[in-house]
Amino acid sequence: IFKFVYNAAFAIIVGTLFLRLPDTTAGAFTRGGLLFFALLFNSLTAQAEIPKSITGREVVYKHKAFAMYHPAALSLAQTVVDIPFMVLQILVFSCILYFATGLERTAGHFFTFVLYLFVGCLCLTAFFRLVGNISPNVDIAHTLSGICLLFMILLVGYLQPPKSMHPWFKWIYWINPLAYGFKALMCNEFRSLRLECTGANLIPGGTGFADISNQVCTLQGARSGQSYVLGRDYLADGYEFYVDDQWIDFVAVVCFWIFFVAAIAAVMEFIEFGNTGYSINVFKRRRPKVDAYTEETIGNATDKEVAMYKNIPPTGPTDEQILAGTTFTWKDIDYTVPVKGGERQLLNAVSGYIKPGTMTALMGSSGAGKTTLLDALSQRKTIGKLEGEMLMNGAPQPRSFRRITGYCEQLDVHNPHATVRESLRFSAALRQPDTVPESEKMEYVERVIYLLGLSDIADCLIGDPDSGEGISLEERKRLTIGVELVSKPKILFLDEPTSGLDAQASYKIVHFMRRLAESGQTILCTIHQPSAMLFEQFDRLLLLVRGGHTVYFGDLGHDAQTLVRYFERNGAAPCAPTANPAEYILDVVGSKTSQVDWPQVWRDSPERDQTMAEIGRINELQRSGGNDHGSADDDKVYAxxxxxxxxxxxxxxxxxxxxxxxxxxxxxxxxxxxxxxxxxxxxxxxxxxxxxxxxxxxxxxxxxxxxxxxxxxxxxxxxxxxxxxxxxxxxxxxxxxxxxxxxxxxxxxxxxxxxxxxxxxxxxxxxxxxxxxxxxxxxxxxxxxxxxxxxxxxxxxxxxxxxxxxxxxxxxxxxxxxxxxxxxxxxxxxxxxxxxxxxxxxxxxxxxxxxxxxxxxxxxKCRQNEFFVFSPPDGKTCNEYAGDWVSSAIGYLNNPNATESCEYCSYKVGDEFYTSLxxxxxxxxxxxxxxxxxxxxxxxxxxxxxxxxxxxxx
Structure with missing residues (x-):
């Protein structure tokens, strides 16, 4: 729709700019400019195929690896789909442009114009799609397409006729599809035109010059004694275009199109760019000198940081630990978004809490609202209406909340040209308060690098996973967590930290999160169908179903027995001893045959009452504990x-x-x-x-x-x-x-x-x-x-x-x-x-x-072939006949004393050219x-x- 709208808009603009072109010599070059721009605009529009070809490349490679179809078949399908849409696009464009500008109004001329423009647009679309497919990235694609497009425009035959082209580039003219399309359009338009020579194009002009036999038309193709120029003569003399060749030009464009389509099919079938299944680390040439951080150098670290390294078993947070750490509670969270015809509620009265030293899992089926809730709690929501109570340490979220909490997104977005160490230093420098010395921030970065196991790749460029250069996916996940850790977050939110990883890499990430929790970190993490080994690393679970309803919040218990007993007690089938508790509960709440209304069961359960009571107790404890977690820095959005x-x-x-x-x-x-x-x-x-x-x-x-x-x-x-x-x-x-x-x-x-x-x-x-x-x-x-x-x-x-x-x-x-x-x-x-x-x-x-x-x-100074030649009346010199006219006009007579073949140059000085503009x-x-x-x-x-x-x- 967007293409149709802007094509129509551009046709209206160009049509009104070149409105009703005159059938005179004054409009000859402008008429050619109109045809050139009609073709050029569609050429520039076709450049949009370049990012399309590159953006969807990874999906095609994956489908090819699964043997779903041949990529060549996809390229042919794209070509077939192009045709009906392009027919409508060109028809809309042509109907507006053609009749507004007054091009030759015969059915034959019009439909031939549409056909030539349609085939030219098809050909250029295929060409730019080919450029996208043979380029490894969008930067190279735009450079290659730019050079090719410049050649096409320069050597199209409009700005510089073929006869004026230098031999070292003229061969490109013969392999330029845009040139054949332009020739065909010009021949179609000018083949039956008769251009009357009027105004400044007839010299000498004005009063006293009425005899055409003593005048000449300044348009190429003019014949002595004629007050008009035939369009076919103008093309032949000015451009070396011959109207009898227009269908040859049309066939040439079709052949180019077929060649480009075949080349696209071959390239998509046999050439692949990017990731080949492994990654190559690329290191920075000059690595900064830093002190290695090891187990022996943690003597100056705080007890909390020592606990990180020593892997102290969790004992569960006491009231003193709660006061020392960060708690976060949310109560009756509702979230609605605007949709067509009204609003849709994505979260429905969700309540819960997280404590220091614990890991809370947020689970649910697809569409249950896991990420939605995580975004809402972490203040990432930018649209919709969010209601409910959210308190950090018993107080409303401060202005600095997003900065002092960490949020690890599911997609690892990092600048590929930065190193691991540079990314961590950048985050630490901007997110830790300016009261912390820079040396202390950088030292903490080195500790996090060691903690994450990134020391060996600290000076490696992050790279792009699709290119095959840079750190691995699992290392990128660790880096994502590290970027948040260096800010010393009070709460750590993680969205699907194991997505895209194999079992071993997933376990490493979750085990590392466990170590963070054991050090006193407050963690809330969404996770999708974890294995039993991963599931047992968590302390507490918030389970949602579609509509954003809560069906469980509470402790998991040893081997998740507390969780399993809750569902068995309320009507679920018994959980097999060998079953994965995570899969069991998802099957229970997601079963379409179940007669149990699990959200209602939760609302009526004593566990919910205990949850609400604990939320109140935590907040009251924080308010009455006498420990001030706030600081002047809390009111600063930026550190x-x-x-x-x-x-x-x-x-x-x-x-x-x-x-x-x-x-x-x-x-x-x-x-x-x-x-x-x-x-x-x-x-x-x-x-x-x-x-x-x-x-x-x-x-x-x-x-x-x-x-x-x-x-x-x-x-x-x-x-x-x-x-x-x-x-x-x-x-x-x-x-x-x-x-x-x-x-x-x-x-x-x-x-x-x-x-x-x-x-x-x-x-x-x-x-x-x-x-x-x-x-x-x-x-x-x-x-x-x-x-x-x-x-x-x-x-x-x-x-x-x-x-x-x-x-x-x-x-x-x-x-x-x-x-x-x-x-x-x-x-x-x-x-x-x-x-x-x-x-x-x-x-x-x-x-x-x-x-x-x-x-x-x-x-x-005109060359000999650049003079316009006219003959004076018998017995008069050129100056006697046209001297007065030349003195009041522009240009000069080269042979004023001659009695025949007066040579007139259009300009005497360059100023005369631009003054006319x-x-x-x-x-x-x-x-x-x-x-x-x-x-x-x-x-x-x-x-x-x-x-x-x-x-x-x-």
Missing amino acids: RSYMFQTKLVMRRMFVMYWRNTEYNLTRLALQVMCALIVGFTFYRLNDGAVDLQNKVFAIFECSVLSILVINQVQPEFLRQRQYYGRETSTNQYGWRAFAAAIILTEWPFSFVTNTVFFACFYWTVGLNSITDRVGYFYISYIILGLFSLTLGQAIASFSPNDIIAAMFNPIFTAMIILFCGVTIPYQQMPKFWRRWMYWLSPYHYYVEGVITNDLHGSEI SWSFNHRWRNIGILLGFIVFNVVFTVVMIRIYKVNKR
Whole structure:
């Protein structure tokens, strides 16, 4: 639906911009621009296939491993499914665009246009899907697609006709599917057109020049003595396109599509990227010097920490231990969420408590509300209505609750470019109070590393489990727990800590949790169908059923006998001696044939009365115990100041970016390749009239390159936002620190890559070599790069994922390119768009500034084949016949004293070219200021969206 809506919206915008194109020579180039943009927009839209191809890759590999189907079959199925949706998409787009712009209104022309556009879109969709499938990650995919797209646009035959292409790139034109699609569309439109030569296109013009035999039309394809140009002649002379070849071009596009589809099937069938079943540890080159922490060095530790290491058996918390530790109680917790037509209750009057030195399991069938309750108790819920009483140490939860408690999520979200030690140090530095010396925090990190058994991999990069590089899944689980432990949490919440692990790894994690509990830690943990060995590690159980109803809360007892006796006493079948108590109770409460209303049984049971009484006793004990658990730090949402947060987050992010070589090298490679491609496509331009146009197109391509920059920065922004979502949920740092870091960290890298582009591009094309002109172009391009960077981040800031961001990109980029004044000049725009959208296009200010900067004061000298030739009346020289007209117009006569074949050059100086576009050299520095204003707007918008966008909606 989203695709249909924005396709229709874009068709309306383009259709009204190119509204009712005239059938004259004045609209010939603009008509070609319309067809080019129709094809280009669908090409940019097809780029959304890249993240789709990479995102679902792991699922395909898993299905292939299970021999469910051949991946090649999936690729063919995707292609078949594309067809009906794309037919509707192209029909909607074409019906609006075609008739609004006044293209040839015959059934044959229209349906041929639809067919060519449909096949071209199919072909490009398959091409970008192939790029995604042959790329190991999204960074390489965007770089590869960007280089290919730039080649396609440059060598499509519109900005530079095939006859003007240099031989070292012209061969690419013949293997460019976009070029064949564009040729077919142009031939279909121009094959029967007759373009009347009017206005400035007929020279000499004005009063006194009525004899067509002494005039010439300035459009390529003009014939002497004709006041019109045939469309087929315009294509043949200007582009070397021949209308008789249009169906050959159509077949070529179809062949490309078939080739791409076959290549996708082969790649998906035989090539796999990422994890091969094992992981490789990658260590940091320079490891920090730290003191090894062993059993012999714990003499200065507190009794609580010693107990961690010595594995003291649990004796159960006494009142003194309760007062010394942290208790947490919840009473009558109700939670409802809005749904269509009303509300749905997910938790229903849930009550319970956790004490120091104990492990409480939270269990239930799928959909019972385990994670929902854990999120509610740990203050992670961002939507819905939460009611009930939650008290920590007998008092309401302080503002610092999320920071002083630990929450280990089910998914282990870590920055892959950080080491284990760096992740732990980062958490400790931001979550422990600033009253604790940094040296003490770092020492505690080393203790946790030893405790977790992570000493051997402390300086190993965390990596990505899908890539096969980095620490193992079980080590990631331990790291997740460690990130919370280094904050010295008063309560530890864990959501499915054993998910995705084998039996041995699961036992290690649960046994470690047991050791934490024995040291006095308060633990609440959701767990799904544990083995009997794991289940017996817990002290207490809270059991839920669908609807968020409690069916049991209390001690497990030895071998879970207390739990089993409760259910047997209330009507459940006896538990077999060899049965797993955890599976037994889940079967009992989940049985569809059971006649027992277990939630009602619990509500009527003495065990519930005991639970409510114990909740009251614990809270009263805390209030009357005289031990003040609170501190001034409890009222602080964040432990550290904003400046410290920003400094630490920015330093960490810069290091992570520096280590992300794939991201940086692909960005640099894209800039270098694009600079060389554009530079050698428009190699060493001189002062001719055609080269003047080519300079404009070369500079215009720099703005097109910014589209590729937008595509590149978004995946990294979204990855960093994912890490921010986890870290901000524990109040490590605020949105201001993240916004400053994610925006400013990119700028040095952008400066370097744009400088490299400038060095490779500027002198290769042969732009103005005057020092101040060189400096202005450099400054402008650096600012354009920053604008593209900030625009990409702004779009990503309101997008939930990179697929949605990739779908938004064509709308924004096409809009600002369309209205920059190159493809359709300011004077030819309809008044509606000319009055506001032209002035809102940032590229207009960039293009105007750099083009006037380059052309101002430059003398134009037409080559021999660039002159327009007309014949004066008998007995008159060229100057006598057209001298007055030339003096009031632009351009010059090359042979004013000749009596035949007058040679007229369209421009005398570069200023004459850009003056006709309503541009001015005096606007250069004003335009720089306006571009900076657009950057400020992008930055402010990004910051606002970071502030209001909920990364993890729960």
